[in-house]
Amino acid sequence: MQTQKLINDGNLAVDEMLAGILAAHPQHLWRPEHAPRAVIARHGPRPGKVALVIGGGSGHEPTFLGFVGKGLADAAAIGNVFASPPPQPAVDAALAANGGAGVLFMYGNYAGDVMNFDMAAELLEMEGIEARTVLTTDDIASSPVREKRRGVAGNVFIFKAAGAAADLMLPLDEVERIARHANARTFTMGVALSSCSLPQTRRPSFDLPPGEMEIGMGIHGEPGVRRGPLRPADEVTDEIMDALLAEMGASRGDRVAVLVNSLGATPLMELYILHARVAARLAQAGLSVHKVLVGPYCTSLDMAGASITLMHLDDELTRLIDHPCDCAMFRQG
């Protein structure tokens, strides 16, 4: 049976969504006429500033384009659902945002994104524009090796730190260093309760029987580390928090930023139930909570489930996380 969606044509879903977003947020976003899949910040890009260009597949809204704006990303390249954009939109985004101080590409660590953005970086080099890349790798369930991990909801904190650094007019070397530092200190793990379905197929992308959950599920429905019976929220939170805290290796008195993220279909009520336990566990571990985000920040279409992200703050990251930003779907200060 096909899943029910409010769409017109699965193949047009991304472009029709973009039309709606541009109509809703003209004060934040614009799009070059020749580049239908590049979205640029209205305010933010300026001469002498490193251009932070993010991007990836659609279906994760408000990631990526919702984080384009003053103080955060300068532009985003938009792919098809769950598919990396081709090189051209990334080039178009970079050219539109270029302030002459270099371009930093940031996106999640997926083979397709790496190939397409690397081709984009080569094309920019041919135009004499320096483009560097920092991959996000915050999903601790996806590999024991940091460099092989996927980038998931922790993107919002990692992009935020790098975007603030760029907004403070730091040079490309510094923005890149901070982006790597932010990524190295950000840890995410999620749980899926139901499959998402793609607009083109309108069928569940994977089979997750009733009563089951998948721990460590990726944000495209990639299978996680294990499947088991659905447990009460506190038990699920404990399993995730145990893994995150072990990875993070923080000392008592350290500060963290927290994101309790919906994968799309899970409501705020459940996210706050999770967060009650997250807060208790952090207090128990002697960690102080500097910032909390609860809501849909990095979704997987209509998947039910949630992820928890911890960013291990230091003085530098705390300042950057607190830096003001004004994006279509994320504002601060």
Place this chain on the structure above:
Amino acid sequence: MFTTDDLKTLFAAFAARMATERDHLCALDGAIGDGDHGIAMEQGMAAAAKAAAETEGTLQDICNAAAKGFLNAVGASSGPLYATGFLRAGKALGPVTSVPQAQVLSIIPAIRDGIAHRGKAVPGQKTMLDTWHPAAEAVIGGATAAEVLRTATEGAEATRAMTATLGRAERLGARAVGHPDPGAVSALMLIEEILARIVPPPAD
């Protein structure tokens, strides 16, 4: 002789086959990946076929247009991989408007080279290369079409037993074992289309 019209027909056949197999490929991908492989291949090949059909010029011009069409339509992983493969195929066919039938199979090793170069993969990693590589080696070794088809089929089937060490399925470890790689399966379909349309079919 194999002409520009034959090449356009081949790209149209790729597109038709991927449209037919879209949901099947998505289901295979759903088991070990993100479930969109069939969509990327359908959209990419549709764009490649359209670009090829609209191009006047040499065999190489048509391959280049198909590469660009595929890449700009989908991105994803298959975009850069097949775009690079088609560029190499165009080089193998050359800036001419026809080649002898015997030369057509050279596009199989050319596509293999492009995919391996762009994806930095080697055979045995549970990817599309596990189909393209043995088929390419068979072509280089002078195998018949039937033998090329057999090695490609065995290559795609062999991915079932492999643990992925590249791409999205990598993170699955042993859980991917038992499922064929969807990229290897779609590669086999494309090789079938090449063999069925360009050379006397294996049954001859």
